[in-house]
Amino acid sequence: TSLKESFKNDFLIGAAISNSQINQTDSLTNTVLIKEFNSITPENDMKWEQIHPQKDTFYFDVADKYVALGQKNNMNIVGHTLVWHSQLAPWMQDVKDSITMAKNIENHINTIVKRYKGKIDTWDVVNEALNEDGSLRTSHFYEVMGDNYIALAFNLAAKADPDAKLVYNDYNLWKPEKRAGVVRLVKKLQEQGIKIDGVGMQAHWSLEGPSIEDIENSIIAYSNLGVKISFTELDVTVLPNPWDLNGAAVEQSYEQFENDPKMNPYPEKLSDSAQTQLAKRYEDIFKLFLKHKDKIDRVTFWGVNDGQSWLNNWPIKGRTNHPLLFDRNYEPKKAYLSVLALK
Numbered sequence: 001t002s003l004k005e006s007f008k009n010d011f012l013i014g015a016a017i018s019n020s021q022i023n024q025t026d027s028l029t030n031t032v033l034i035k036e037f038n039s040i041t042p043e044n045d046m047k048w049e050q051i052h053p054q055k056d057t058f059y060f061d062v063a064d065k066y067v068a069l070g071q072k073n074n075m076n077i078v079g080h081t082l083v084w085h086s087q088l089a090p091w092m093q094d095v096k097d098s099i100t101m102a103k104n105i106e107n108h109i110n111t112i113v114k115r116y117k118g119k120i121d122t123w124d125v126v127n128e129a130l131n132e133d134g135s136l137r138t139s140h141f142y143e144v145m146g147d148n149y150i151a152l153a154f155n156l157a158a159k160a161d162p163d164a165k166l167v168y169n170d171y172n173l174w175k176p177e178k179r180a181g182v183v184r185l186v187k188k189l190q191e192q193g194i195k196i197d198g199v200g201m202q203a204h205w206s207l208e209g210p211s212i213e214d215i216e217n218s219i220i221a222y223s224n225l226g227v228k229i230s231f232t233e234l235d236v237t238v239l240p241n242p243w244d245l246n247g248a249a250v251e252q253s254y255e256q257f258e259n260d261p262k263m264n265p266y267p268e269k270l271s272d273s274a275q276t277q278l279a280k281r282y283e284d285i286f287k288l289f290l291k292h293k294d295k296i297d298r299v300t301f302w303g304v305n306d307g308q309s310w311l312n313n314w315p316i317k318g319r320t321n322h323p324l325l326f327d328r329n330y331e332p333k334k335a336y337l338s339v340l341a342l343k
């Protein structure tokens with residue numbers, strides 16, 4: 001059996017894949033990917049700096065291979081992400097007037113979405129437009145265009161591929177204040193008659209939080225807007241977070257923790273007790289997902305196996321994290337079994 005088989009009547013089971021997986025140089029990961037998952041997201045290769053590095057230059061080589069891999073294996077294919085302040089091409093950072101910026105966004109979305117029309121099933125249209133308090137983030141896009149860039153991006157994507165599912169994606173969407181911000185954002189689009197199909201909750205979580213109750217309240221609030229929920233970037237860190245130690249004061253200087261053994265407690269393998277804690281945490285999370293399966297389209301992990309996870313290098317470089325269902329040897333962990341046991 002497999003994850004995708006077990007949950008086939010509930011929701012899609014996805015994984016983010018990296019450049020080496022797309023290029024098939026990492027064949028073991030691809031074996032697990034094809035056996036266990038029926039949806040893919042490109043971890044980095046469709047971000048603006050990758051796919052549109054110069055005003056008149058698009059780079060489609062890797063993205064084309066990514067889409068071909070998904071098609072060959074009959075997978076749901078996600079595009080990530082059209083408009084995001086981070087990993088944005090430097091030339092876009094220099095654009096300071098709203099007319100030029102709008103034109104550039106139009107060219108970006110039209111070119112990419114039309115190229116993959118009918119092939120990419122779902123687009124993360126706008127990523128991380130909100131602050132933690134639910135207000136609009138003063139990103140480069142916001143500074144130049146105000147919140148108009150959000151409506152513009154959804155409008156263009158809907159026209160470029162009317163059949164694609166369009167998602168607003170962000171992190172910490174379990175937080176009540178940020179939840180209220182998403183509700184405002186989605187309602188505003190809907191009032192303007194603009195198509196939005198889903199809210200993507202990134203789901204970079206930990207053993208301790210967020211609470212199942214906070215996640216559930218967000219699922220319900222978003223579903224009440226008439227959109228579907230996807231968990232788009234699920235992982236559960238087992239390592240201490242620097243901001244839990246002494247708060248915002250350290251946020252600028254995580255480097256100080258880089259070689260601190262206290263911050264990297266499982267350099268070889270995860271302890272049995274942490275393994276069990278992780279399994280219980282995933283069990284609780286998937287129980288909730290199953291309870292609300294009618295509202296949930298997809299659950300995507302941010303990576304296939306622990307060795308590949310971005311959490312080995314974020315927010316502190318060079319640690320050994322264990323946040324996924326498969327370990328560094330591509331073996332299913334106790335958490336994998338606890339999730340499958342729910343079915």
Ligand code: XIL
Nearest residue numbers: 043044080081127171202233302310
């Ligand atoms: C991360 C990738 O996993 C890293 O490889 C990269 O260095 C930085 O971006 N939110 C998102 C993702 O929407 O695109 C981010 O992916 C993780 C946070």
